[in-house]
Amino acid sequence: MYIQSAYAVSPQGSFNELLESSAQYRGDRLTCKEPDYSKYIDPKLIRRMSRIIKMGAAAAMECLQQANVSMPDVITTGTAYGCLADTDQFLTRMVEFKEELLSPTAFIQSTHNTVGAQIALMLKCHHYNNTYVHRGSSFEAALTDAIGLIGEGEAKTALVGGVDEIIEKSHAILSRFDLYKKDGDTANLIGDPGKGTMAGEGAAFFLLNSQREAGCLAKLEAFQNWYKPSVPVTTLVANFLKRHQVPAGSIDLLITGANGDARYNSLYEAVQQSVLSAVPAITYKQFCGEYPTSAAFALWMAAMIVSTGRVPGAAEPAAPKRVLVFNNYKQLYPSLYLLSAC
Amino acid sequence: MSKEQTVYIGGIGVISAIGNNVAENLDALVSGRAGMQAMQRLQSVHKDTLPVAEVALSNEALAARAGLPDTVSRTALLSAVAAKEAIADAGIECSKWRTGFISANSVGGMDKTEDFFPGFLEDAGSGDLKMVVNHECGAVTEVVADALGIKDFVTTISTACSSSANSIFLGARMIRQGVLDVVVAGGTDALTRFTLNGFNTLMILDQEYCQPFDENRRGLNLGEGAGYVVLVSEEVAATLSKKPFCALSGWCNANDAYHQTASSPTGTGSLLAMKGALKKSGLSPAAISYINLHGTGTQNNDIAEGTAIATLFEGNYPPMSSTKSFTGHTLGASGAIEAVYAVLAIREGLVFPSLRLQTPMKDLPFSVTTVLEKRQIDHVLSNSFGFGGNCSSLVFSRAALNHL
Numbered sequence: 001m002y003i004q005s006a007y008a009v010s011p012q013g014s015f016n017e018l019l020e021s022s023a024q025y026r027g028d029r030l031t032c033k034e035p036d037y038s039k040y041i042d043p044k045l046i047r048r049m050s051r052i053i054k055m056g057a058a059a060a061m062e063c064l065q066q067a068n069v070s071m072p073d074v075i076t077t078g079t080a081y082g083c084l085a086d087t088d089q090f091l092t093r094m095v096e097f098k099e100e101l102l103s104p105t106a107f108i109q110s111t112h113n114t115v116g117a118q119i120a121l122m123l124k125c126h127h128y129n130n131t132y133v134h135r136g137s138s139f140e141a142a143l144t145d146a147i148g149l150i151g152e153g154e155a156k157t158a159l160v161g162g163v164d165e166i167i168e169k170s171h172a173i174l175s176r177f178d179l180y181k182k183d184g185d186t187a188n189l190i191g192d193p194g195k196g197t198m199a200g201e202g203a204a205f206f207l208l209n210s211q212r213e214a215g216c217l218a219k220l221e222a223f224q225n226w227y228k229p230s231v232p233v234t235t236l237v238a239n240f241l242k243r244h245q246v247p248a249g250s251i252d253l254l255i256t257g258a259n260g261d262a263r264y265n266s267l268y269e270a271v272q273q274s275v276l277s278a279v280p281a282i283t284y285k286q287f288c289g290e291y292p293t294s295a296a297f298a299l300w301m302a303a304m305i306v307s308t309g310r311v312p313g314a315a316e317p318a319a320p321k322r323v324l325v326f327n328n329y330k331q332l333y334p335s336l337y338l339l340s341a342c
Numbered sequence: 343m344s345k346e347q348t349v350y351i352g353g354i355g356v357i358s359a360i361g362n363n364v365a366e367n368l369d370a371l372v373s374g375r376a377g378m379q380a381m382q383r384l385q386s387v388h389k390d391t392l393p394v395a396e397v398a399l400s401n402e403a404l405a406a407r408a409g410l411p412d413t414v415s416r417t418a419l420l421s422a423v424a425a426k427e428a429i430a431d432a433g434i435e436c437s438k439w440r441t442g443f444i445s446a447n448s449v450g451g452m453d454k455t456e457d458f459f460p461g462f463l464e465d466a467g468s469g470d471l472k473m474v475v476n477h478e479c480g481a482v483t484e485v486v487a488d489a490l491g492i493k494d495f496v497t498t499i500s501t502a503c504s505s506s507a508n509s510i511f512l513g514a515r516m517i518r519q520g521v522l523d524v525v526v527a528g529g530t531d532a533l534t535r536f537t538l539n540g541f542n543t544l545m546i547l548d549q550e551y552c553q554p555f556d557e558n559r560r561g562l563n564l565g566e567g568a569g570y571v572v573l574v575s576e577e578v579a580a581t582l583s584k585k586p587f588c589a590l591s592g593w594c595n596a597n598d599a600y601h602q603t604a605s606s607p608t609g610t611g612s613l614l615a616m617k618g619a620l621k622k623s624g625l626s627p628a629a630i631s632y633i634n635l636h637g638t639g640t641q642n643n644d645i646a647e648g649t650a651i652a653t654l655f656e657g658n659y660p661p662m663s664s665t666k667s668f669t670g671h672t673l674g675a676s677g678a679i680e681a682v683y684a685v686l687a688i689r690e691g692l693v694f695p696s697l698r699l700q701t702p703m704k705d706l707p708f709s710v711t712t713v714l715e716k717r718q719i720d721h722v723l724s725n726s727f728g729f730g731g732n733c734s735s736l737v738f739s740r741a742a743l744n745h746l
Contacts, residue, residue, distance in 0.1 A: 075597075080478055080480065081478060082479070082500070090536065090539075090540065091455070091456060091459055091536060092459070092463060094456075094535065094536065094539050095456075095459050095460050095463055096463070098387060099386060099387045099388065099535065099539050100387070102539055102542075102543045103543060104540070104543035104544045107536075107539070107540035107543055107544070108540075108544070108602050108603050108729070109602070110540070111448070111500075111502050111729050111730060112448070112479060112500035112501075112502075113500060113501045113502055113728070113729070113730040113732060114602070114730060116501075116730065117597070117602060117729070117730025117731055117732065118602070118730075120597040120599045120730075120731060121599050121600075121601070121602065121731065123599070124599045125597060125599055126596055126597050126598070126599050126610065126611065126614055127596070127597065128595045128596070128597075129501070129595065129596075129597040129730075129731070129732060130499060130501060130508055130512075130595060130732075131499065131500055131501050131730075132497055132498065132499060132500075133450075133478070133479040133480055133498045133499070133500040134479075134480035134483065134496070134497045134498040135478055135480035135481065135484070137480075137496075137497065138480065141497040141498075144497075145512065148515055148516070148519055151519065152515065152518075152519070169462075169466075172466045173462070173471075173474055176467070176471055177471065227487075227493050227494075227495065227496040228488075228493055229493075230493075
């Protein structure tokens, strides 16, 4: 399985920006730097689409353009929260106008499958299209489905994405759950001794290909995720490496989902101090913030690292050829992605 | 049948406006008793104008049956009741196998969120957070997965009205991939003001009881409910005391790619989904004994779906009906509820009627079945189409375990 191309709309403008001088954020959240949508989307549609749809559609289109693929065999999308802005708009008007005088646009776009559907519509793509909405494993489920279809011989190429957006009201509600630092700073988010993280958002899409094509970014050697596992994550990681016959020493770089919340740091540290003790490690949530589909951002970053040989951040090991991504959203949905240069 | 392993239906469970379990649903389908009436439970200004098909039980009664607190979303309560029935029907101990729970819904815990919202809009610090903890679609699934003790694979699909057809074939695929042995697959949706008003703004709700595939159809009635099938591998099927009689033999997911909410006049997505499902099952159109239509009762769906059927089945139309004339349109649950009805059609040898048909659609060369028909049913095609052009079709086939 190969990652032929990848693109992320994220709080970082581009991978180059991430390498040279990553965008820094203060406060309790990071916000996406949105691209010039006119490169990807019909201006009439841009006006109508809400932010998450535009971000998702732009990421998907850029990904396809890079791969020079106009019609993927499969489109799968993962989103934990779906189209929050449209949901909020319709719900708020419904309450304020007491269920009268509502317009359908926000409702139509509030459906969780809107991003995947709009991509299909823009491409006139009649192929398989599915949307997964399972919290911290939404992107992982979309990826599992796509890998399955390629394995079944039903598809050669699959466009797979993870998208989530922050809106004011969802952020106000989530903040009440004590999730975020009030005065966070991405410059020293990771390793901060206090509780809470910083909220993030993003849209990352990948074009998977069963074959190695010219210009391919990375080989996706293995991928696995779990739902509320009863065994310690160190065991999961050890078993994963054993199953795929990957000695820890062969991994050049580990990218972890540590998010700066001191309450949960020990879970990542446990892995770094045991099974993967000798592997150089970096984190990614200081670049994109914490959100349920953030592993899609990490996978994009990992694919770019093995493809360019360059690593964002200070500690820079020599051109990693094999990278492992380990995220464990809310300590409930561990996921592992093993990539190598192709 | 393909040479790949057969994925059997080991058990079924359903709750809808026409009954709280499989037996009650079957009884209503046989006696022609529809579930729509004036709104009883949902609180809406449209109470007197828009009939709906509500599940008769209160949240408290559902919670007692589900073994869950009555404060959780009704979407989860409906789901738990139907999923538990399906597992009990299969007589299976999930913990003995690699088991998955694949559920679907369209608006998650919106029933609670929309009650939380008015207070929150006035003061962002007010409102009981317990009412929004299960807002996410996936949260609803997890409440039930955790209650059932299933954790080998748990996920949620949301593709509007085709959602739970997708969860059923994903389960079958994962069994064929050898990843899971048993999958409890289906979907759930509770009525909410959010959905009711959404469909109302689209002007596709019928103020009378819906008349799918009628020339003078006016729209759909919304319903609520949940349906689940227990999919099992051949190895698991051989261990069940109640021998499976039915398999999921075909499926296909296609996209209409025409409009965010409307279907193309040619029914391109529907046609691709039906064709693909038949191909997967290795069946010709002539082998289909009954089509359980998506049949919402809207102008747009019924002509698009009907046109696609006219193209695919040209000149040789199997009996077909829309059981949404009983249950209303249960959105994310509809594909799974109708999957249960497809299994019942095979078991009982019945074609369920479409209710209230007066004038068959003039532009179609066939009409839907209006009276209960007793006949041998070997293969049922079940359609589920949704917003976003998402079209999925499933084929259920009589499949005795004769080789075991």
